[in-house]
Amino acid sequence: MTDVIDTPITTRMNMIQAINSAMDATMARDPDVIVMGEDVGYFGGVFRATAGLQAKYGKTRVFDTPITECGIIGVAVGMGAYGLRPVPEIQFADYIYPALDQLVSEAARLRYRSAGDFTAPITVRSPYGGGIFGGQTHSQSPEGIFTHVSGIKTVIPSTPYDAKGLLIAAIADNDPVLFLEPKRIYNGPFNGHWDRPAENWSKHPGGEVPTGYYTVPLGEAKVVRAGEAVTMLAYGTMVHVCAQVAADTGVDAEIIDLRTLVPLDIAAIERSVRKTGRCMVVHEATRTGGFGAELAALVQERCFYHLEAPVERVTGFDTPYPHSLEWAYFPGPVRIGQALKKILKD
Amino acid sequence: MGDARNLKPLTLHVPEPRFRPGDAADFSDLEVPPAGAAPRPDTAAPPRDFTDLAYTMVRVLDEQHQAVGPWNPRLSPDTLRRMLRHMATVRAFDERMFRAQRQGKTSFYMKSLGEEAVAVAAAHALDAEDMCFPSYRQQGLLIARGCPLVDMMNQIYSNTGDKLQGKQLPIMYSEKRFGFFSISGNLTTQYPQAVGWAMASASKGDTRIAATWCGEGSTAEGDFHSALTFATVYRAPVIFNVVNNQWAISSFSGFAGAEATTFAARAIGYGIAGLRVDGNDPLAVYAATRWAAERARTNVGPTLIEHFTYRAEGHSTSDDPSQYRSTGEPTSWPLGDPIRRLKDHLVALGEWDEPRQEAMDRAVAEEVRAAQKAAEANGILGHGLAQPLDSLFDGVFEEMPWHLREQRQMMIDEEAASGRPWDRK
Numbered sequence: 019m020t021d022v023i024d025t026p027i028t029t030r031m032n033m034i035q036a037i038n039s040a041m042d043a044t045m046a047r048d049p050d051v052i053v054m055g056e057d058v059g060y061f062g063g064v065f066r067a068t069a070g071l072q073a074k075y076g077k078t079r080v081f082d083t084p085i086t087e088c089g090i091i092g093v094a095v096g097m098g099a100y101g102l103r104p105v106p107e108i109q110f111a112d113y114i115y116p117a118l119d120q121l122v123s124e125a126a127r128l129r130y131r132s133a134g135d136f137t138a139p140i141t142v143r144s145p146y147g148g149g150i151f152g153g154q155t156h157s158q159s160p161e162g163i164f165t166h167v168s169g170i171k172t173v174i175p176s177t178p179y180d181a182k183g184l185l186i187a188a189i190a191d192n193d194p195v196l197f198l199e200p201k202r203i204y205n206g207p208f209n210g211h212w213d214r215p216a217e218n219w220s221k222h223p224g225g226e227v228p229t230g231y232y233t234v235p236l237g238e239a240k241v242v243r244a245g246e247a248v249t250m251l252a253y254g255t256m257v258h259v260c261a262q263v264a265a266d267t268g269v270d271a272e273i274i275d276l277r278t279l280v281p282l283d284i285a286a287i288e289r290s291v292r293k294t295g296r297c298m299v300v301h302e303a304t305r306t307g308g309f310g311a312e313l314a315a316l317v318q319e320r321c322f323y324h325l326e327a328p329v330e331r332v333t334g335f336d337t338p339y340p341h342s343l344e345w346a347y348f349p350g351p352v353r354i355g356q357a358l359k360k361i362l363k364d
Numbered sequence: 365m366g367d368a369r370n371l372k373p374l375t376l377h378v379p380e381p382r383f384r385p386g387d388a389a390d391f392s393d394l395e396v397p398p399a400g401a402a403p404r405p406d407t408a409a410p411p412r413d414f415t416d417l418a419y420t421m422v423r424v425l426d427e428q429h430q431a432v433g434p435w436n437p438r439l440s441p442d443t444l445r446r447m448l449r450h451m452a453t454v455r456a457f458d459e460r461m462f463r464a465q466r467q468g469k470t471s472f473y474m475k476s477l478g479e480e481a482v483a484v485a486a487a488h489a490l491d492a493e494d495m496c497f498p499s500y501r502q503q504g505l506l507i508a509r510g511c512p513l514v515d516m517m518n519q520i521y522s523n524t525g526d527k528l529q530g531k532q533l534p535i536m537y538s539e540k541r542f543g544f545f546s547i548s549g550n551l552t553t554q555y556p557q558a559v560g561w562a563m564a565s566a567s568k569g570d571t572r573i574a575a576t577w578c579g580e581g582s583t584a585e586g587d588f589h590s591a592l593t594f595a596t597v598y599r600a601p602v603i604f605n606v607v608n609n610q611w612a613i614s615s616f617s618g619f620a621g622a623e624a625t626t627f628a629a630r631a632i633g634y635g636i637a638g639l640r641v642d643g644n645d646p647l648a649v650y651a652a653t654r655w656a657a658e659r660a661r662t663n664v665g666p667t668l669i670e671h672f673t674y675r676a677e678g679h680s681t682s683d684d685p686s687q688y689r690s691t692g693e694p695t696s697w698p699l700g701d702p703i704r705r706l707k708d709h710l711v712a713l714g715e716w717d718e719p720r721q722e723a724m725d726r727a728v729a730e731e732v733r734a735a736q737k738a739a740e741a742n743g744i745l746g747h748g749l750a751q752p753l754d755s756l757f758d759g760v761f762e763e764m765p766w767h768l769r770e771q772r773q774m775m776i777d778e779e780a781a782s783g784r785p786w787d788r789k
């Protein structure tokens with residue numbers, strides 16, 4: 019599959035605008051798509067991702083909800099059972115836990131337990147990740163909790179272009195999708211050097227976004243930098259940090275942006291690791307039982323005889339996300355650089 | 365979807381606040397019962413005997429600034445003056461810390477402008493040993509209970525004086541010594557916790573009770589309803605406070621159910637006592653809290669108090685309310701300013717005057733300024749390494765397992781490799 023683009027016209031967008039444009043494009047085509055969540059209606063969301071949608075599509079298709087995440091997802095499941103295609107927002111991924119039961123026991127299993135009688139075609143959008151001094155309740159990366167659950171897809175974009183195409187594909191998908199938005203790169207790519215001036219998307223190729231409806235298929239990774247020395251598997255913000263480390267160190271790394279964690283593009287990973295013989299997994303989430311552990315296990319199972327060094331994991335530490343020591347916690351260029359040295363040693 | 369019975373199509377109701385940006389705010393049709401009108405039931409009375417109190421409004425201070433009616437707590441002028449000073453301190457503290465955030469000295473702040481009475485009067489009505497499970501907008505509890513302002517500011521700056529070691533977002537205080545539970549960023553989690561604390565106190569034959577607070581928006585969370593169920597089942601000695609300041613972030617109270625009923629009325633279905641109180645009337649808040657505390661302390665059971673008030677400013681430093689509500693709302697709010705109302709009452713009693721008010725305001729401003737100076741001597745957020753780097757790993761567990769010790773070493777090596785000018789303490 020390749021990206022299907024129905025109009026060649028593109029424009030510059032940041033990731034918030036791209037996400038907004040994805041909802042706009044799907045709502046215009048499909049009257050069953052509805053958007054709901056805390057503060058998403060009149061105000062357009064605390065990150066403004068739904069700005070303008072209520073004015074355009076009306077209050078019954080774009081509405082504020084009571085502050086109950088469990089309720090939001092449960093209601094979305096019910097709307098999906100009716101035949102709508104809800105796109106609920108959880109204001110921060112850190113607030114998704116009250117909704118765990120509805121996501122894990124209900125949305126994720128509905129197709130299976132009813133043998134297809136009912137499905138949950140819902141796309142849960144939620145900003146995640148740190149780097150904004152948000153403290154422990156505005157910084158977490160909970161993707162590993164959901165990749166562990168069978169029946170739910172997990173998608174994480176790293177550019178405005180991918181964000182729009184993946185979100186449209188997620189909404190069109192008939193299974194529940196958790197669409198995690200790396201909020202640190204909403205306004206521009208972040209290379210991990212927190213002490214340097216912030217960049218915006220205006221110069222990044224991923225900031226050039228088609229204005230119309232297009233999809234980036236779920237389940238397809240993207241090679242963002244081809245290389246021979248080592249494969250770096252990353253997603254979200256960490257794709258950009260890895261690219262910067264490759265540039266800073268001159269290591270000829272092959273960087274793969276996974277884009278979808280479940281279902282995973284295992285072929286792209288195997289192809290790359292067989293070529294480079296080394297594999298590093300990078301994520302911001304905590305280490306133990308994280309998605310990196312799954313990736314390391316897969317690579318070990320499938321590429322063992324091609325490996326010239328043990329798979330390296332670079333992750334956040336196994337602590338709650340701190341406030342003032344944010345940059346000591348964040349898996350930045352130094353941590354990745356150290357791991358690169360180690361994996362390339364012999 | 366045609367229907368053989370020719371039924372009318374259903375419509376979906378989506379609440380809409382009365383005023384949006386550009387509208388003139390007009391609250392003249394808001395029902396405000398006269399002060400002194402609400403009856404005060406015996407504290408031993410069963411909740412079903414006074415369900416009306418969930419729909420009216422307990423008010424004590426009247427238009428002539430007199431304390432009237434059965435809920436008048438008859439406080440001494442000294443107590444009234446202390447309450448006034450605490451509320452003024454909260455306001456001055458909020459103003460300073462809001463400005464500090466704007467000056468880049470910290471990442472975040474939340475004011476309680478216009479809602480000062482809710483926390484301050486409650487703190488005066490509770491015993492100092494009673495346990496509070498607050499949300500993020502009850503800084504008034506700490507200030508009224510005597511927490512040093514500099515300690516609060518140290519936490520806001522995540523500096524070397526911060527007892528929470530920079531681990532928590534600003535204002536997410538934890539002050540066990542002042543009976544103040546660690547604040548969570550996740551809404552309403554404190555509600556069942558307060559019930560648990562109260563149940564523990566009761567099961568141990570203690571005499572202390574618990575009180576908890578959440579915003580009206582937060583009543584939608586499941587934890588709110590779990591808490592009320594537990595509380596009624598075990599008649600837990602707990603006071604539930606719902607601070608109805610009309611707005612969650614951009615969502616008005618209608619998105620928590622206010623179009624259909626009051627928040628105090630939530631209590632009725634659970635068989636819990638429900639009171640709706642003028643939250644800008646410090647004497648009403650005090651009296652209601654006293655009454656609820658008496659019920660709790662005599663094993664009669666829990667009480668839910670809705671404090672009807674108004675969030676006069678943004679939700680937090682990240683918010684701009686002019687984007688979603690009429691800028692005229694705060695100034696046309698009919699229940700006035702709680703500080704002004706208490707001051708006018710004291711003046712009407714002949715126990716206060718302008719010169720004393722001005723002197724108090726100056727003293728409060730000076731106290732807050734001095735605390736800020738002292739706090740900033742301990743550093744501000746983002747300037748240098750205020751906490752020892754390896755404190756990042758303290759407190760995950762009581763004892764540090766091997767994997768955290770390894771990760772800690774990794775972090776220390778990383779810092780050495782980074783060549784960063786972080787002086788490790």
Ligand SMILES: Cc1ncc(C[n+]2csc(CCOP(=O)(O)OP(=O)(O)O)c2C)c(N)n1
Binds near residue numbers: 113583
């Ligand atoms: C579980 C959870 N969901 C969402 C949020 C985001 N959030 C923080 S405050 C807030 C509004 C709360 O409004 P309300 O309960 O009325 O209290 P107020 O701020 O008005 O005092 C929201 C939605 C959160 N902190 N936790």
